[in-house]
Amino acid sequence: MGRRRGEALEAAILEAAWDELSERGYANLTVDSVARRAGTSKPVLYRRWPDKQRLVEAAVVRRNVIQLVAPADTGSLRGDLIATLTEMNEKRGPFLAQLSMLLAGYFAETESSFAELREAVLAGRRSGRDEIMGRAIERGEIDPAKLTPRIASLPFELLRSEAMMTLRPVAPEVIEEIVDTIFLPLVR
Structure with missing residues (x-):
């Protein structure tokens, strides 16, 4: 070699x-x-x-770049979110839980956070979340006045939180609850 x-x-x-x-x-x-x-x-x-x-x-x-999940395009906001969150859950859930434990010393030493590390991973790229929300606005499924950055990130943050807290894949019914009961009422 x-x-x-x-x-x-x-x-x-x-x-x-x-x-x-x-x-x-x-x-x-x-x-x-x-x-x-x-x-x-x-x-x-x-x-x-x-x-x-x-x-x-x-x-x-x-x-993280190797494991990025492409945002689904099912034709509806609900479908896009459920499909994307489900794929993230399957491909990224174990990764995020593992990463949080492995990097505890890093976060303490650098006095930084997961949010800062996420920014480094995205490095100026448009996130899948932004693509999903943009398409939903174009289709008239979201009131743009109600879509703040925190609300836009909510379904993804709730999925991450659930995966990190349980150290297990998130159940499909929990993903549906995040989308139907928590997120969609906030943006319509």
């Missing part, structure tokens, strides 16, 4: 960082352990990331 460079090397390092984070948690992850796992040296890592925090952020962003 030849020497890895560029994107191939970076991908190997970030996968190694994710694997170390998954197995050991932030507090026990070291740059040395990531370098060993990736089959490279610490100086190679430090040329790309100045410290452990930035390395872990890059690994989380990469993992």
Whole structure:
């Protein structure tokens, strides 16, 4: 196997960082352990990331980008939300619960939050939530005057909260309750 460079090397390092984070948690992850796992040296890592925090952020962003869920387009706001929340629940629920536990030391050390990490993951991209809400406004299903940023994020935040609190996938009836009983009455 030849020497890895560029994107191939970076991908190997970030996968190694994710694997170390998954197995050991932030507090026990070291740059040395990531370098060993990736089959490279610490100086190679430090040329790309100045410290452990930035390395872990890059690994989380990469993992999150790989697992992004495309917003559903069923033709209705209710259908889009239920389909998207269901797919997020299936693909991302375990990831978010795992991430919250693994990054406890990171949040304490950096004095940051999940919201700040989410912004790094989105990095200026339009969120699926924004696409769903935009289509619903165009179809006349939402009163735009009632759609504040907090209300727009509500179904997604409730799904995340439920998954993180229970450490289990969210039941389909809970997703329907979030959409039908809590969210839709607020925006119509």
